[in-house]
Amino acid sequence: xxxxxxxxxxxxxxxxxxxxxxxxxxxxxxxxxxxxxxxxxxxxxxxxxxxxxxxxxxxxxxxxxxxxxxxxxxxxxxxxxxxxxxxxxxxxxxxxxxxxxxxxxxxxxxxxxxxxxxxxxxxxxxxxxxxxxxxxxxxxxxxxxxxxxxxxxxxxxxxxxxxxxxxxxxxxxxxxxxxxxxxxxxxxxxxxxxxxxxxxxxxxxxxxxxxxxxxxxxxxxxxxxxxxxxxxxxxxxxxxxxxxxxxxxxxxxxx
Amino acid sequence: xxxxxxxxxxxxxxxxxxxxxxxxxxxxxxxxxxxxxxxxxxxxxxxxxxxxxxxxxxxxxxxxxxxxxxxxxxxxxxxxxxxxxxxxxxxxxxxxxxxxxxxxxxxxxxxxxxxxxxxxxxxxxxxxxxxxxxxxxxxxxxxxxxxxxxxxxxxxxxxxxxxxxxxxxxxxxxxxxxxxxxxxxxxxxxxxxxxxxxxxxxxxxxxxxxxxxxxxxxxxxxxxxxxxxxxxxxxxxxxxxxxxxxxxxxxxxxxxxxxxxxxxxxxxxxxxxxxxxxxxxxxxxxx
Numbered sequence: 001x002x003x004x005x006x007x008x009x010x011x012x013x014x015x016x017x018x019x020x021x022x023x024x025x026x027x028x029x030x031x032x033x034x035x036x037x038x039x040x041x042x043x044x045x046x047x048x049x050x051x052x053x054x055x056x057x058x059x060x061x062x063x064x065x066x067x068x069x070x071x072x073x074x075x076x077x078x079x080x081x082x083x084x085x086x087x088x089x090x091x092x093x094x095x096x097x098x099x100x101x102x103x104x105x106x107x108x109x110x111x112x113x114x115x116x117x118x119x120x121x122x123x124x125x126x127x128x129x130x131x132x133x134x135x136x137x138x139x140x141x142x143x144x145x146x147x148x149x150x151x152x153x154x155x156x157x158x159x160x161x162x163x164x165x166x167x168x169x170x171x172x173x174x175x176x177x178x179x180x181x182x183x184x185x186x187x188x189x190x191x192x193x194x195x196x197x198x199x200x201x202x203x204x205x206x207x208x209x210x211x212x213x214x215x216x217x218x219x220x221x222x223x224x225x226x227x228x229x230x231x232x233x234x235x236x237x238x239x240x241x242x243x244x245x246x247x248x249x250x251x252x253x254x255x
Numbered sequence: 256x257x258x259x260x261x262x263x264x265x266x267x268x269x270x271x272x273x274x275x276x277x278x279x280x281x282x283x284x285x286x287x288x289x290x291x292x293x294x295x296x297x298x299x300x301x302x303x304x305x306x307x308x309x310x311x312x313x314x315x316x317x318x319x320x321x322x323x324x325x326x327x328x329x330x331x332x333x334x335x336x337x338x339x340x341x342x343x344x345x346x347x348x349x350x351x352x353x354x355x356x357x358x359x360x361x362x363x364x365x366x367x368x369x370x371x372x373x374x375x376x377x378x379x380x381x382x383x384x385x386x387x388x389x390x391x392x393x394x395x396x397x398x399x400x401x402x403x404x405x406x407x408x409x410x411x412x413x414x415x416x417x418x419x420x421x422x423x424x425x426x427x428x429x430x431x432x433x434x435x436x437x438x439x440x441x442x443x444x445x446x447x448x449x450x451x452x453x454x455x456x457x458x459x460x461x462x463x464x465x466x467x468x469x470x471x472x473x474x475x476x477x478x479x480x481x482x483x484x485x486x487x488x489x490x491x492x493x494x495x496x497x498x499x500x501x502x503x504x505x506x507x508x509x510x511x512x513x514x515x516x517x518x519x520x521x522x523x524x525x526x527x528x529x530x531x532x533x534x535x536x537x538x539x540x541x542x
Binding site: 001002003004005007008009011012015025026027028030031032034037038040041044045048049052081082083084085086087088090124125126127128129154155195198 | 368
């Protein structure tokens, strides 16, 4: 008789690989032979994890179709074990998985679409926090500005891609009814994902992206401004800060 | 949060419905006549955002029951304290009337299978499961309800009938029982045992909540099996068992569970109305 631990290890191995003989002999034959009863669990686990992945990556699913998605999900769930009882955590790393998944190599933009969908998912479940109040900034002496560190709102995610993934994302929303054509020659994008009332995706120019990426990495305002100015020599920092602060991109700053 | 919960609201002995994301707006906007709502705890484990906003709004108008599917109480791993901590924080935020989990396991060696997997009903598993429920109750500082699971296999080395296992857990831990009538019907059909004998063996004083749901029949060339899919109306056989349950246990809070192929809200409310009719008879008998 297997111990509880032995049984659970054999069960888990049997769901993702072959059913171990030492477990098979402890499953009672009922309406069907024992292994057929076990097969129901293999199906249920596979179905529920596939559905969980589909819920996070609906655009990837539309792009590749149900059959391909299931095949990818099946491989992904075997190689990327879910390490918590909270299903929201499942799907992390799907973009990187698609990058090296041989069957999707021709869809060069697919990993970035997945990256955008994961950013959306994280933004949706991010912590609530009030956006930075502009008047708090007014209390700071201008001489101190250079050393300020601006913190991005918890719901903010920054995404960069060499492909027009925002256009791909929009065209593949279920409510979208416009022109379906996508010109991959449109080039890359820098995107801001943020939750206000709802999760929104906005295009950023290169300099804004550099500024916000630096802030996200913990840079001071002087360092972040330098990063933006390297890309755009006439970058108007004051206007940019005001624009981002008033649209809720920052939640706080520290001196 | 502006929508602050005021006081914990007990779950009344009437029918409630499962609240799912697709119905958030309609429930908040129309406040349908249902006595209480139940949600899956883990759907509210995110740090913030829309799900918690809606749940707190719903909590302004209804008693809430938290039903967990991911605590993996039966796992031979250490109890997942991160998961318990999240549940505790949610309990403090929502102040639910009931908190429930399953007689099952979902993970081993830190890997989660996202399913309610069957335990062998052995003395070893009983001792283990009992300790885990006690540990969880101590951590949360409150009573848990444990639900009888739907199972699709039986182990040859199980020595304790499921009803006895569940009753022992309830007696040793002082926890309550969430009696899922649909799961009993599914199991009794799949494993060919007498559902009524099981029902009558359950300890009436421990039953705190009842679940009702629909199942699917999977047909194969060499036979068929019932799968607990929560995607349909409650079957006639399950209503019949439910009547027997209410006759034996009295009026118990009863939930219409529906998770897949979610119908329009009025269908859920119609199912809840049927449960309420049966509960009304029990109330009348007691009165």
